[in-house]
Amino acid sequence: MSSHAATGPIDHHHDHTTSTGIPNKKLLWWAFLASDCMFFGALISTHMVYRLNPPPGNAVPTQVFNIELTSFSTFILLMSSLLMALAVNAIQRGNVKSTRTMLLGTMFFGCIFLGGQVYEFEHFVHAQKMTLSNSIFGSTFYTLTGTHGTHVAIGVLLLGMMYVRTFKPANGGGLFMNFAHLLAICVTFGVAFIWFVPGLIEVVYGLPIGDLLRRAAIPLAVGAAGLVSLFWLGRSRGAVEFGEKNAVDVEAIGLYWHFVDIVWIIIFTAVYLLEYL
């Protein structure tokens, strides 16, 4: 854990109390992301090897993909990266309220991306008949994009934990309220990316909204209750412990979030766009 002098300005990029001059948390995340690069490098190259040498009976990607939806998802993920950068910028200036708003926005955009992926996978399996095991293309595609989606979901959870942490009272306690807050976040965003966003995409593609409400009435009601709880628990509760000194914590989570964005930048080009040539 990095430490800072109790008084005086905080240098958010350098920590003179560590031997490297870099906050230890940040160094840990950079080391982890470097290793994750190799993980995704192996997955992307496996997918590309099989695309360059397709076995007989492989799925035809251009007949399966929906490039409009994927382009929209890419845009959403880029905008979530912007909100994450603004969250870090806000906490570096000691603005906790703005940090909370930006963190919520980042989570919301992350859920839209995940919802798009849930819709895409469901559509590929049921309409296009491409499963994990009936073609090499399906195996490598689902493994790669599913692993990326799992990273995004973990990122949303980490952001949720950071968001809840911003409410920790300055005088201690509040553990139960924070657990309840985290639960409300998990329920709301879980319902959002599993039912609400995929349902909305189906509505855009012609599903009557009444059918969506009938099909997913219970999850949507639970999600709405979670959303109300989220706003109720998110009201101001007095002085909080969180502040500018925690900027390195928000920045560390931000590094992870931006990383899932840069991995998607590569996947979008290598897996989707190059198929259309």
Add this chain to the structure above:
Amino acid sequence: MSAPTAAGHHEPSKFHFYIQVAMILSVVTGIEVVLVYLPLPKWFVVTSLLTLSAGKFMAVIFYFMHLRWDKVFCTILFFIGLVLAGGTMWAFLHLFAADAGKPLTAAALEMARLAVA
């Protein structure tokens, strides 16, 4: 809510700068999508897509991830992983681009089995 710890000592806000970077990234993404539909030579489109993706990648890591303002050690650490990942991809693609590395079809596999037998 906590107040700023040392008023007047904050580094300048990068709010507008981040907005500008995000807008540029969005426009580049739009250009990438349009490029694949244009009747251009394949080599040109592939080169453009790879260049634009690399540009977006660098913009995110150097600006959004603050590498530009952090100690150079962070850049070196991340690029070690990146170079290893890129090298793995390069090696895989070249290994399997060779004729001997191509997956056998069912018929060719059967012939190979018979030849060994």
